Amino acid sequence: MLMNQMETALINSPPRRWLQRWYEVPWLRRLGGTLPADARVLEIGCGPGYGTRLILDQFGAAHVDALDLDPAMTARARRRLTKYGDRVRLHTGDAADLYTSIGATDAAYNAVFDFAIVHHIPAWRDAVAEIARVLRPGGKFYFDEVTARALARPTYRLMFDHPTDDRFTADQFRTELERHGLYVGDRWRAPIGGDYLIGVATRREVTRQP
Ligand SMILES: C[S@@+](CC[C@H](N)C(=O)[O-])C[C@H]1O[C@@H](n2cnc3c(N)ncnc32)[C@H](O)[C@@H]1O
Numbered sequence: 001m002l003m004n005q006m007e008t009a010l011i012n013s014p015p016r017r018w019l020q021r022w023y024e025v026p027w028l029r030r031l032g033g034t035l036p037a038d039a040r041v042l043e044i045g046c047g048p049g050y051g052t053r054l055i056l057d058q059f060g061a062a063h064v065d066a067l068d069l070d071p072a073m074t075a076r077a078r079r080r081l082t083k084y085g086d087r088v089r090l091h092t093g094d095a096a097d098l099y100t101s102i103g104a105t106d107a108a109y110n111a112v113f114d115f116a117i118v119h120h121i122p123a124w125r126d127a128v129a130e131i132a133r134v135l136r137p138g139g140k141f142y143f144d145e146v147t148a149r150a151l152a153r154p155t156y157r158l159m160f161d162h163p164t165d166d167r168f169t170a171d172q173f174r175t176e177l178e179r180h181g182l183y184v185g186d187r188w189r190a191p192i193g194g195d196y197l198i199g200v201a202t203r204r205e206v207t208r209q210p
Contacts, residue, residue: 001121001162001163003120004161006160012047012048028142028198029058034060035061037060042067042102042108042112043066043067044114044127045095046067046115049066049076051115052066053081053084062087067092068090068092074092095118095127095130096121098133107135109136110135110140112131114131114143119163120162122163122166128176128177129180131180132177132203139202140200141200144197145173147168148167150192152167169194170190177201181203183204187201
């Protein structure tokens with residue numbers, strides 16, 4: 001679901017960039033570490049591309065496929081990321097269907113990043129299934145999410161547009177990850193009493209039946 005005008009302005013603002021750089025990224029690095037030198041990464045809901053820059057510079061990704069549903073956001077990200085050349089590929093499409101959107105095959109990525117986007121997707125469980133599908137065994141899912149608790153607050157409902165059915169608590173999100181073989185363990189935090197959720201999951205090795 002696309003953002004309304006107010007959220008778009010907020011996402012394009014210096015305070016959003018400050019939060020992402022000085023709070024979210026340090027926590028994600030603490031919980032999940034950086035990436036191997038040749039890591040191929042997918043970022044879903046890249047917005048204006050500031051997070052993509054941090055994935056390249058602070059996590060050490062070799063290459064990032066960055067995807068957003070909103071072509072205006074993809075265009076903004078393209079301008080921001082020009083200097084990285086062919087280390088970044090930008091796509092417009094839906095994170096709940098990564099094959100149609102970007103032709104993503106199974107086990108194609110070492111890591112997937114979600115900076116506050118899955119709560120925007122009506123079929124968020126499909127997005128989780130897609131993330132698990134495109135991650136290699138041992139690959140990492142870095143997530144930073146807004147839970148049903150925050151979305152139900154009057155300020156959120158007044159200021160922003162989000163899907164209202166079937167939103168998730170921190171526990172429900174982690175349970176859905178586990179159901180798709182994305183192991184979280186104790187690598188998560190739920191700040192502000194559970195309004196937000198930040199963590200890292202590892203794609204389990206696929207065990208073959210004899
Ligand atoms: C809250 S913004 C976060 C943007 C950026 N990741 C950040 O942290 O600043 C959510 C972004 O997800 C995008 N989005 C919403 N639904 C999407 C979907 N189904 N697939 C891909 N992107 C989506 C929106 O267009 C928006 O840019």
